Amino acid sequence: MNILVTGETGYIAKSLSAYLTSKLIDSSLFQKSVQNRAINNLNLEEIDVLIHLAALVHKKETPNSEELYYQVNTELTHQLAMKAKSTGVKQFIFFSTMAVYGDVQGEINYQTKTNPVTFYGKSKLVAEKKLLELQDEHFKVCIVRPPMIYGPKCPGNYSLLSKLSRKTFIFPKVENKRSMLFINNLNEFIFQLIQNKESGTFHPQDPQYINTSSMVREISKVYGKSIHFNKLVGKILKLLIGNKKIYKKVYGDLYYERELSLYKDNSYQKFNLEQAIAITERE
Incomplete structure (x- = not known):
């Protein structure tokens, strides 16, 4: 199995790549920066799983930055997914955000509607919808909406x-x-998504x-x-x-809500x- 992780310099990408490398002994893992690289020149021919972490996140939002959020978080994601599907990638794991729910307070459950208020949340939600339109039996899409992630450094x-x-x-x-979600619990969760060849929208959290x-x-x-x-x-x-x-x-x-984060036996919550x-x- 060959796995490609984008956003190679990010905190999650570094931790997740190290974890998957240690767990998937017979697999090869590659890290790529895609923000400044033409998607058409990206070789995905032998990639089985693509984990897309590259995003515009912690930037002060101004009216002038809206277009940049959609360029990076929406259009780049869509282009990458179309390229992945056309070259035979079997699973596309997209890191979205809790921010797709907007300024909601209290419990988020199955009945809670998405209502993002930031450019970040809005651009991620549009990307989710575009990805789901591409999904079929040969191209599985996983959307992960983690809460705040913490861990060493x-x-x-x-x-x-x-x-x-x-x-x-x-x-x-x-x-x-x-x-919240401890980085090691997140890493195990993604590992299980890959092992189980999953598709769907997921909301992992700590126990x-x-x-x-x-x-x-x-x-x-x-x-x-x-x-x-x-x-x-x-x-x-x-x-x-x-x-x-x-x-x-x-x-x-x-x-x-607990039920929203339930996955198998919740063994990812190590x-x-x-x-x-x-x-x-x-x-």
Whole structure:
């Protein structure tokens, strides 16, 4: 089996490529950057599985950037998929996003409608629809909509929370609920999609919901640090900035219904929160 992973310099691409290489002993894995490479010149003749991770993600959105989001996340994806199908690629795994649901708060389930509000979310959802139009019995499409991903040396919000957990002695105690996905659980999930020759839309997540205060506690435990979690501080914080985007991003509820993330026996959820944090902080 030959596997091609795009987005070769990205955090997920590096981790996933290393994991698949270790698991698929009799397979060959290649990494390619496709954003600055003409799709027509890309050789996919002997590729069986294409995992498309290349995307425009963490860029400040302005009215002038809308076209670029659609060029990279929608049109490039569509062109790549058409090329893959025409050359005999059997499975196309596309990394989409939770952002296709928009500004929804609370639980996301089978009844929740997609309603993206950002260029990123909108461009990913259009790409999903274009891919599903290409799918047939010989060209299987997997759409993966992960929540926030964390793991060793990960970029983004987790690393900021980790730094804060090592410095602060007091933290707001807020009872919130969020879906997150440890990178090693994600890697195993993709491995199983390949092994089972799957198609469909998937919403993987960790075995338990994440509470921000609990995550900070687990991080501090790794360093033998004691933090006081204060409900009053949490209430004051909510009163002052509860309607702000930053508060909702850190302390709001946003999670996938359990049934939505069910896959086989959920054996892809190899690590719980305590194990995931320990691995993340010690590597």
